[in-house]
Every structure is written in C-alpha cells, then in structure tokens.
Amino acid sequence: MNAQVTDSTAPSGPEAADTEARIFEAALKVFARKGKDGARLQEIADEAGIHRPLLHYYFRTKQQLYEAVAERLFTEFLMSFDAPAEGGRFADTLRAFIGHYMDSVRQHRHAAMWMVTENMAGSPILGEMLARAFATEGSPQRAMVEAVERAVESGEIQPVNPRQLMLTVVSACVFPFVTLPTVKMMNPLAAEDFDAYLEERKAHLFEVVYHGLASREVSDA
Amino acid sequence: MNAQVTDSTAPSGPEAADTEARIFEAALKVFARKGKDGARLQEIADEAGIHRPLLHYYFRTKQQLYEAVAERLFTEFLMSFDAPAEGGRFADTLRAFIGHYMDSVRQHRHAAMWMVTENMAGSPILGEMLARAFATEGSPQRAMVEAVERAVESGEIQPVNPRQLMLTVVSACVFPFVTLPTVKMMNPLAAEDFDAYLEERKAHLFEVVYHGLASREVSDA
DNA sequence: GTATAGTTTGACTAGACCGTCAAACACTAT
DNA sequence: ATAGTGTTTGACGGTCTAGTCAAACTATAC
Numbered sequence A, B: 001m002n003a004q005v006t007d008s009t010a011p012s013g014p015e016a017a018d019t020e021a022r023i024f025e026a027a028l029k030v031f032a033r034k035g036k037d038g039a040r041l042q043e044i045a046d047e048a049g050i051h052r053p054l055l056h057y058y059f060r061t062k063q064q065l066y067e068a069v070a071e072r073l074f075t076e077f078l079m080s081f082d083a084p085a086e087g088g089r090f091a092d093t094l095r096a097f098i099g100h101y102m103d104s105v106r107q108h109r110h111a112a113m114w115m116v117t118e119n120m121a122g123s124p125i126l127g128e129m130l131a132r133a134f135a136t137e138g139s140p141q142r143a144m145v146e147a148v149e150r151a152v153e154s155g156e157i158q159p160v161n162p163r164q165l166m167l168t169v170v171s172a173c174v175f176p177f178v179t180l181p182t183v184k185m186m187n188p189l190a191a192e193d194f195d196a197y198l199e200e201r202k203a204h205l206f207e208v209v210y211h212g213l214a215s216r217e218v219s220d221a
Numbered sequence C: 001g002t003a004t005a006g007t008t009t010g011a012c013t014a015g016a017c018c019g020t021c022a023a024a025c026a027c028t029a030t
Numbered sequence D: 001a002t003a004g005t006g007t008t009t010g011a012c013g014g015t016c017t018a019g020t021c022a023a024a025c026t027a028t029a030c
Helices: A015-039 A041-048 A053-058 A060-078 A090-107 A109-121 A124-137 A142-154 A162-178 A180-186 A189-193 A194-211 B016-038 B042-048 B052-057 B060-078 B088-108 B109-121 B124-137 B142-154 B162-178 B180-186 B188-193 B194-211
Strands: none
Touching: A015 A041, A015 A053, A015 A060, A015 A109, A015 B016, A015 B109, A041 A053, A041 A090, A053 B162, A060 A124, A060 A194, A060 B088, A090 A109, A090 A142, A090 A162, A090 A189, A090 A194, A090 B142, A109 A124, A109 A162, A109 B016, A109 B124, A109 B162, A109 B180, A142 A162, A162 A180, A162 A194, A162 B109, A162 B194, A180 A189, A180 B109, A180 B124, A189 A194, A194 B060, A194 B162, A194 B194, B016 B042, B016 B052, B016 B060, B016 B124, B052 B124, B060 B142, B088 B162, B088 B194, B109 B124, B109 B162, B142 B162, B162 B180, B162 B194, B180 B188
C-alpha cells in the first residue's frame, strides 16, 4: 500500500523507485481522458509500462487510485488560478493572468481535462471537492474577480460582470486543450508549433478581451 | 434490426412506436457524457426506460448504436455553425452568430459534449468525420471566418486572426455546457434561471469581444 | 377464434475486467 | 552464504458486461 520510497537510499527493485510515480502519472492521463468508468486498469498499466497487478500493489483498488488521482488533479485545478497579484493597471493584471493561466493549463492539462470529464459524467466527488474548497477558501477566482471590480470602480474598464468575464477567459484558455485534435486539424499553426500557437493565442485573447474588435482611434497598450 | 415503424398505421406493442427513438435519445445523452467506453448499455436502457435486450433488437451491437449516435451528433455539431448570413455591419453579424450559436449549443448540447469527450478520448471516428466534412465542405466556420476577413478589410474592426477569434467565441459558448455543474455552483444566476443566464452571457460575450473592456469615449452600438 | 408479424421479456453464455495470491526475483544487512 | 525486506510476475476466481435465444406477449389480418 505504501512503498515508502528511498529516504535518500537506493531503490530495491531494478528501476523500482519511480514505479509508483509512473503509475500515478499514467493514471492521471487515462482518468482525465476517459473518466473513471471509461478508464481500464490495463490501459493505465500499459501507459505506465508495468504489469497490471502492480497497480494493486501500490494502490489497492481502482477506486483508491482514482481518489488519489482526483485529489491531485483538483489541487492543480485550484492552483492554476493563483495568478501573480499585480498592483498596477488592470491591463497588466489581465495580461499576466492570461499568460499565467494558459501556461498553467498547458502544464496541468490533465487537471483541466479531468474537470471537464467529471463535470460531464456528473461524478459526485467533484461536487464535494468544490463545495469543500469553496467553503474554506472562497471561489478560486476570487482575487481576479476583485481585481475586475476595482478596475471598474477606478474607471479603467467598462462595467462588466466579473464572473462572466472570468468564465470567458477560462473557457478561451482551457477549451483548446480539451479539443486539441480538432484544433490542430483546423489550425495549421497549432499542428506545426503548438508553443507558438499558444503565444499567439495569449496575445489574441488579451487584445480581444481588453480592447475588443471595434476600431478605435488611439491604441494605448 | 430495423423496426420499420408505422407508415401511418398504429404501433404494434403497447407504446412501441417510439421505443427506438427513446433508445436513441438515451444513447445520445449517455455516450456524450461518458464516452464510448465509459457508457454502459444498462445505463442507456435505464435512461430510456426499457429492458436491455431491446437495445440489441433495434441496434444490434453497442458499436452500431454508437456509430448511429455519433453520426447524428457530428451532424448537429456541424449544423450549429450555420449562422444566418447577415450582409450589414459586422457588429450585427457577430451578435447574430453568438446568439444563434449559443442557442444551438443549448439545444444540441450533447453534440458539443460528445465533441469534447471524443477529442479527449482520442477516438479515431472523430478524426475521420472531421477529415471527411473538411474535404467536402471546408471548415464549418468558413462563412464566419470570411465575414471576419471582410470586416477587417472594410476597416470596421481591427486586424485579427479569424481562426483565433472563432475559437474564442466557440469556447465561450460551449464551455459553460461542458462544465455545467461547476458553473451553476459558481454563479447563482446560472443555478436559478439558466435561460436568463445564457442571455446575460450572450450580451456579455458580444460586448467584451466587440468593444473590449478598455474604457472608450464614444459607444457606437 | 386462429394465424401471423412484430415487440418485449427473462434466462443464459462468453469474454472482459477487477482483484487476489503465492511464488519468483532483486537487493541489503548480517 | 543466508536471512530478510520489498518488488515483480503469472496464474487464478468472482463479478460485470455485451450479446444471444427462445418463449411470452400484443396487435392486427384472416
């Protein structure tokens, strides 16, 4: 159940030390992509490059493996919102948030995929986790929502519903990752150089959201 | 295999006539939410309120049922992009597209969910369908992309990558449906009156995308 | 009524999948 | 070398799931 790995000493098995971690990473991917019911332990074992019974050695059951994975994914999801708090103009705060959030989703894309998968599958565990996190820390977007409200008060930006704005930005950042094959099929740049595509996307998103499409006399950024 | 239903005559079984349709609708929901592997035929049968062997009577195998469902969902996905082609200002075109597309996703929300599910699961059938539709009709967003290009040429809007813009709008419309439980938890209005919430969202999206957040001297819409 | 065609149901089979176990293996300490 | 600890492996059993089948049922046609 535990495999308390190496408190600085060498592993026991041949490449044993990271077996548990490799299983965990593989489970992350498969559960996020297929959901709890759709995932097969054999598939996770293949992805990790190990024999299936090892799954049971490190995590007794599918349920327990899933719960461990879900907890980590949910934490990653929450952490993605911890943007660097900027004090200056909202334009800078927004640009920083978009850049940071998009990078975070890229790095923890399975957390984003898992959120979507579980929302659609209607798993109860997600509701519990959200309620718990909500109660202890408030909405994860809290800081950003407050920044929006301040910017409206200061007059830098038009009045806007902060929750709608947050959802719009989050949608625009997450969606490309949960529809990646389609996006790569529709957009050549995404297929060729995904990093460059994401940078283009950050810039586009900031421009459109902050300045909008309508032609304007003076550009101030 | 067929159950050639009533060419205007009464059904044979008690409420037989629509059994096939009810199975199909139920399969739509479950496959879209859980994916092909995650879906259980028993779950579909329960959703349809029928006994499981009836699934095999009307659609021989899970695979065949899935293919029938997938074809319909993909068609609905494509149709969602058929916005009413406006000739006038781009502002009107954009507003109409957002309104129409959001309504369409609402009505065919399982098509949107299926697209996301299959993208994440990496099913090959989606790639084939996309390639086929792509080859015969071009990108589904073609009309809208061209409208954006014309608006840039005419000077009504700033230069913008039309594909990025389309993805931003589509993301913002689809995402609330694929994360519905979370959205309802984060936004009271979405939980109380979802219709009103969607109208608010349409207005918000147009405002932000077309005019942007930055304060402006003259509003022109 | 009886026959006929289509539909529904419960029971059954084969295979997939999860989970267990005992034996084999690798490595360390004595 | 030997014992001991933790890890890996192949084989096995129970349960779940897809799919089949024959009998029961319903409604119409004769």
